Amino acid sequence: MTIEDELRALPGPPALPPPADLADAVLRGVRRRRARTAVAAAAVLVAAAVAVPVATLRGGGPDRVPARPAPTGSAPTEPAPTGPRTTRLTDLPGGPVTITAFTVDDTGRTWVLDPATGAYAEVPYAAAVVSPDGRRVAVSDGRRTGLADVGDLGRVRWTGLAGGRPAWSPDGRRLLVTAVDRGSGLVYRLQALTVATGAVRTTRLVNPPIVGDPAWAADSADFLVARRVYDDPDGAPLVTAPQVVHPDGTFGATWLGTGGRPTFSPSGARAAVDPSDLPVLRPTETSIVDTRTGDRLTGLPAGATHAWPKTAGWYDESSVVRLQDAPELSVVDATTGAIRRVVRLPSLPPLSAVQLGPRTGAAPGF
Amino acid sequence: VAVSPSEEREFREFVAGRSAGLLRTAYMLTGDPHLARDLLQTALEGAARHWSRIEGPPEAYVRTALYRHQVNWWRARARRPETVGAVPERAAGGDHAAATADRHALFDALRTLPPRQRAVVVLRYWEDRPEAEVAELLGIAVGTVRSQASKALAKLRAAYPTAPEGANR
Numbered sequence: 060m061t062i063e064d065e066l067r068a069l070p071g072p073p074a075l076p077p078p079a080d081l082a083d084a085v086l087r088g089v090r091r092r093r094a095r096t097a098v099a100a101a102a103v104l105v106a107a108a109v110a111v112p113v114a115t116l117r118g119g120g121p122d123r124v125p126a127r128p129a130p131t132g133s134a135p136t137e138p139a140p141t142g143p144r145t146t147r148l149t150d151l152p153g154g155p156v157t158i159t160a161f162t163v164d165d166t167g168r169t170w171v172l173d174p175a176t177g178a179y180a181e182v183p184y185a186a187a188v189v190s191p192d193g194r195r196v197a198v199s200d201g202r203r204t205g206l207a208d209v210g211d212l213g214r215v216r217w218t219g220l221a222g223g224r225p226a227w228s229p230d231g232r233r234l235l236v237t238a239v240d241r242g243s244g245l246v247y248r249l250q251a252l253t254v255a256t257g258a259v260r261t262t263r264l265v266n267p268p269i270v271g272d273p274a275w276a277a278d279s280a281d282f283l284v285a286r287r288v289y290d291d292p293d294g295a296p297l298v299t300a301p302q303v304v305h306p307d308g309t310f311g312a313t314w315l316g317t318g319g320r321p322t323f324s325p326s327g328a329r330a331a332v333d334p335s336d337l338p339v340l341r342p343t344e345t346s347i348v349d350t351r352t353g354d355r356l357t358g359l360p361a362g363a364t365h366a367w368p369k370t371a372g373w374y375d376e377s378s379v380v381r382l383q384d385a386p387e388l389s390v391v392d393a394t395t396g397a398i399r400r401v402v403r404l405p406s407l408p409p410l411s412a413v414q415l416g417p418r419t420g421a422a423p424g425f
Numbered sequence: 426v427a428v429s430p431s432e433e434r435e436f437r438e439f440v441a442g443r444s445a446g447l448l449r450t451a452y453m454l455t456g457d458p459h460l461a462r463d464l465l466q467t468a469l470e471g472a473a474r475h476w477s478r479i480e481g482p483p484e485a486y487v488r489t490a491l492y493r494h495q496v497n498w499w500r501a502r503a504r505r506p507e508t509v510g511a512v513p514e515r516a517a518g519g520d521h522a523a524a525t526a527d528r529h530a531l532f533d534a535l536r537t538l539p540p541r542q543r544a545v546v547v548l549r550y551w552e553d554r555p556e557a558e559v560a561e562l563l564g565i566a567v568g569t570v571r572s573q574a575s576k577a578l579a580k581l582r583a584a585y586p587t588a589p590e591g592a593n594r
Contacts, residue, residue: 062581065531066550077448078462082440085469086433 145178146170150404151423156374158388158423159189159209160196160414161407169412171196173210177421180212186224190231193416195254197225197234204236206254220250220259223272228279229323235282237272249273249282249304262308273304277327277350281305286313301332301348314346314353323350324373329393331359331370331379345370345379347393359396372415386410388425400425432476440469443484450488453547454495456536467494492544492562534584542577549574 060068078084148158161179162169169187170179174194184198189209198205198215204225205215222238233251240246247269249262262282269284276283286302301321303311314332321330332346344358359379369382374390378399381389386407390400402425404410418424444465451461451468468490472483479486535543548559549570556574560567 062578062585063550065585066535066546066581067553069531069535069551077440077444077465081444081466081469082437085440085466085473086436088466088470089473 144181147178148404148406148423150406151402151425154424155418156380156415156425157193157418158413158425159193159416160187161410162412163407164409164411167411171209171212172422174418174420174422175210177423182212188225188227189414189416190227191229191416192231193419193422197227199223199225199236204234206234218252218257220252222248222250226272226274228275229277229327230279233275233279235273235275247273251306260306262304262306264304264308269302274301274321276303277323277330281311283321286310301330312353314348314355321348322370322372322379324376324393326376328376329356331373331393333370345381347379357394357396359391359393369412371413374415380413380415382410382413384409388413429477436473436476439483443487444469447484447487447491450547450552451491453535453551454491454540454544456532456543464491464494489562492548493564495540495544496563531581531585534581537584538577538580542573542580545570545573546577546581 151158157172157174160169160171167185169182171182171187171189172179172193182196182198184200184205186197186199188197190196194209196207196209196212198207199222202221203217204220204222205217207213207215218234218236220234220236220238222236226235227233228235228251232255233253236250236252238248238250240248245266247264247267249264251260251262252258253260264284267284269286273282273284275281282304283301284304286300300313302313305311314330321332323330327350330348330350332348344360346358347356348354349356359381371380371382371388373393374380377393378390379393381391383389386404386409388402388404389398390402391398447468448461448465451465452458455461455464468487471490472479472487475486476483535546538546544563545559548554548562549556554562556567556570559570563570565573
């Protein structure tokens with residue numbers, strides 16, 4: 060009998076009854092999560108109402124507030140939108156870069172900066188991505204993609220494009236929305252919308268060997284996909300590397316030995332590539348890549364508090380900004396990996412993402 | 426995402442009818458009854474949140490969630506060395522009790538595999554799924570399934586040498 064046969068014949072656990080209240084426990088967990096979300100939102104509303112100048116998201120956040128009793132009766136629904144909730148950040152010490160948006164880890168909601176007022180407003184959609192100039196936000200509710208001014212989030216202009224999380228081109232002129240159709244294989248439709256004209260150019264990829272959503276290349280014309288490449292000799296089940304896809308659907312150079320999704324330096328000369336969401340060759344390093352040659356210049360190890368690097372963007376041409384737990388931002392030298400500055404955000408709850416941009420108007424900076 | 430009363434009833438019926446089998450799979454993936462319950466509850470919570478939008482059989486959705494959560498948990502733990510228990514000595518003898526002990530030994534050997542290899546082995550052999558299906562479920566390449574399975578089997582053979590053909594186990 061081979062080991063394969065033995066495994067097939069393995070009876071598994073003979074007596075492992077599921078808990079009698081499993082369904083109740085699951086539904087309670089879902090409700091508790093929603094209740095925490097509602098409590099966090101209420102805390103922010105209260106903070107805004109009393110005009111406390113310090114953001115209160117942490118103090119009133121879901122990990123600090125006693126849980127409300129779970130709703131009884133039928134399962135709860137999402138709270139109805141009642142207009143944007145706002146808050147301010149006073150933690151930032153001043154500087155040329157600002158946080159144009161942050162996403163709260165527990166709720167998944169994104170708060171977007173209006174540089175005219177310096178206040179952040181919660182966006183009532185699943186995804187919100189601020190344009191490079193910080194003036195507009197692309198939103199998605201999972202079915203539609205829309206655009207709004209950061210100072211008027213209630214007025215969304217729906218584009219007619221459906222797909223995943225939208226991505227702004229580095230020059231801020233176009234929006235990429237990728238739809239994946241099922242049928243005879245997977246067909247990726249990379250829909251590039253020119254915001255000024257409304258024109259859409261679509262690039263089709265049939266059964267592409269890629270992972271996740273495509274991104275823009277530094278030239279705002281080509282795309283970058285996370286390509287499945289090869290197995291890691293150490294046993295990691297999958298390795299990805301960014302690969303250029305031209306608008307005509309042909310594949311270009313592959314940035315071997317890097318990872319998944321890139322962020323570009325202000326000039327576009329270098330990119331920081333974090334590992335993708337799947338196991339990769341260097342799962343705890345951010346690769347710095349020469350965008351002209353695709354050469355990997357160096358690797359920045361993960362920070363002290365994040366097992367997996369999260370690059371928020373570039374601070375300037377020579378350093379990147381990394382999101383850490385706590386939460387805090389660290390400005391890291393893109394050549395040596397040395398930490399230049401640490402900016403703590405004690406008034407915020409744990410964040411899953413921040414978006415960066417140049418500081419303008421009344422925006423706080425660091 | 427809201428769950429309507431009718432969807433909640435449907436979800437409860439699904440949990441009542443399918444959770445025993447799903448928990449067995451979770452146990453095979455984790456090797457620990459407490460982790461198995463946690464893993465299943467996590468996967469079911471995701472299913473409950475998206476119940477109205479799940480296309481096709483919900484069991485397939487939950488199973489996929491089990492496998493992927495397990496791989497993600499492995500990734501989250503990857504920087505910390507995993508505690509790997511010692512493989513127990515195999516029981517001697519050819520009677521039923523010895524065979525049962527042998528199976529426990531194989532199960533213990535399975536527990537010593539890294540979680541990603543364990544997931545491949547459980548899907549590929551214990552659930553007897555084709556390589557392509559395993560690859561799709563785990564979101565990895567077929568070649569990766571082969572290489573991971575090969576490494577896992579080599580470890581299992583070393584820890585649990587099989588008896589010669591025809592031998593009474």
